[in-house]
Amino acid sequence: MKIGNINFSGFPLALAPMEDVTDPPFRALCKKMGADIMYTEFISSEGLIRDAQKSIEKLDMDPEERPIGIQIFGHSEESMVQAAEIATLAKPDLIDINFGCPVKKVVTKCAGAGALQDIPNLLRITSAVVKATHLPVTVKTRLGWDDDKKIIVELAEMLQDVGIQALTVHGRTRSQLYKGEADWTLIGRIKENPRMYIPIIGNGDITSGEKALEAKNRYGVDAIMIGRASIGNPWIFREIKQYFSGNTAPLVIDAGERVDICREHLERSVEWKGIPRSMNEMRKHYSSYFKGFQNFKEFKIRLMDCHHPDEIYQLLEEVREYYLDFKFQE
Ligand SMILES: Cc1cc2nc3c(=O)[nH]c(=O)nc-3n(C[C@H](O)[C@H](O)[C@H](O)COP(=O)(O)O)c2cc1C
Missing domain, CATH: 3.20.20.70 (Aldolase class I)
Incomplete structure (x- = not known):
């Protein structure tokens, strides 16, 4: 094109x-x-x-x-x-x-x-x-x-x-x-x-x-x-x-990669629009990143309650740990 x-x-x-x-x-x-x-x-x-x-x-x-x-x-x-x-x-x-x-x-x-x-x-x-x-x-x-x-x-x-x-x-x-x-x-x-x-x-x-x-x-x-x-x-x-390219197997992105991508999204947002705005605007993204993860609701509530990126980064590490062996829901 x-x-x-x-x-x-x-x-x-x-x-x-x-x-x-x-x-x-x-x-x-x-x-x-x-x-x-x-x-x-x-x-x-x-x-x-x-x-x-x-x-x-x-x-x-x-x-x-x-x-x-x-x-x-x-x-x-x-x-x-x-x-x-x-x-x-x-x-x-x-x-x-x-x-x-x-x-x-x-x-x-x-x-x-x-x-x-x-x-x-x-x-x-x-x-x-x-x-x-x-x-x-x-x-x-x-x-x-x-x-x-x-x-x-x-x-x-x-x-x-x-x-x-x-x-x-x-x-x-x-x-x-x-x-x-x-x-x-x-x-x-x-x-x-x-x-x-x-x-x-x-x-x-x-x-x-x-x-x-x-x-x-x-x-x-x-x-x-x-x-x-x-x-x-x-x-x-x-x-x-x-x-x-011919590989029709579903692309599985595990919890660790999702944590990394979500973290990078927040880091870039903080850099671009500052802490208060990014803390607010990133709220709508967390559940999308972890869609289909069992029991994520509790993490979501805690993520919504954070006021500083460092709290989010810490919580994301908990998410990584918790879902280490997570198998996706069919
Ligand atoms: C939250 C949201 C914001 C959008 N904002 C724009 C926009 O600024 N400009 C635009 O051309 N289309 C906008 N759209 C339409 C999308 O570009 C796209 O045409 C539409 O979502 C259909 O594609 P999809 O089924 O892949 O989502 C928006 C759609 C959504 C859901």
């Missing part, structure tokens, strides 16, 4: 942008585990222009994460152009436009998936962003607004015509939010369109090597993006790559 001048070898796996999840510490772990391309969390164009601290902080990237895209969202051509200019100065490898966020406060302002209700405006914004930066511009969107308006096959062509260099499609409509199953049929249809030449990245419900391989073979996508399955499970990228 090639996006602009960025060359990818093999079949690339992308880490999906996820607000409050895919910050630099988490992205670094996913990169180590084999993610080939990643994105910042979505960044409000208005926030960037206002110089809002929360938005500016999200521009932070580490060279080891490359190739990385900055994802921006907004409703107006003017603000998106300015945001693209600001994002370009941060020197990412590409700029990604979010036309997929289904959250009410975003769509009511016609941003995110809200843009799918006004395609001429969506195309105007995209075209203006393409012209505002020398970097490749990509788009991430959904199948359409709702069941009656699954316009992605036509939209893909229009977006290609205004100059985007890759398209990521999450196989749900805005109305579906995250409900039901992702439908990859139309993603496959985009790939069957002989006019399409830009890479198509498929997204939605990939949780294992088996599912990834099926999606790759059945729908002919150029890359696959993984979101929720990476939370507390950044080794999903390694697992999928192992599966692709």
Whole structure:
């Protein structure tokens, strides 16, 4: 796959942008585990222009994460152009436009998936962003607004015509939010369109090597993006790559490795955002790292009660010891 001048070898796996999840510490772990391309969390164009601290902080990237895209969202051509200019100065490898966020406060302002209700405006914004930066511009969107308006096959062509260099499609409509199953049929249809030449990245419900391989073979996508399955499970990228290489045995990550990864996540978080914030934000990750571990609840309660990273590190050593011979639940 090639996006602009960025060359990818093999079949690339992308880490999906996820607000409050895919910050630099988490992205670094996913990169180590084999993610080939990643994105910042979505960044409000208005926030960037206002110089809002929360938005500016999200521009932070580490060279080891490359190739990385900055994802921006907004409703107006003017603000998106300015945001693209600001994002370009941060020197990412590409700029990604979010036309997929289904959250009410975003769509009511016609941003995110809200843009799918006004395609001429969506195309105007995209075209203006393409012209505002020398970097490749990509788009991430959904199948359409709702069941009656699954316009992605036509939209893909229009977006290609205004100059985007890759398209990521999450196989749900805005109305579906995250409900039901992702439908990859139309993603496959985009790939069957002989006019399409830009890479198509498929997204939605990939949780294992088996599912990834099926999606790759059945729908002919150029890359696959993984979101929720990476939370507390950044080794999903390694697992999928192992599966692709013919080793279909499940990847077992024992308690010791999980402790190491969880610890590294916290260490990197402390370094990046300081103790109080990382202590707070890491709380949502602990149970994911130890999902399926019998009797973990008690450890979880104690982890939630910690106020300093050193307490967590100590407790993680107890976790390591306790689960030394732990066998996974089927
Ligand atoms: C907590 C969370 C935050 C998300 N934030 C973003 C975001 O900032 N930008 C974006 O394009 N999509 C966002 N998404 C959507 C994901 O990128 C992805 O499209 C979706 O989760 C489907 O993929 P999955 O089934 O692999 O999780 C978010 C999803 C979740 C669960």
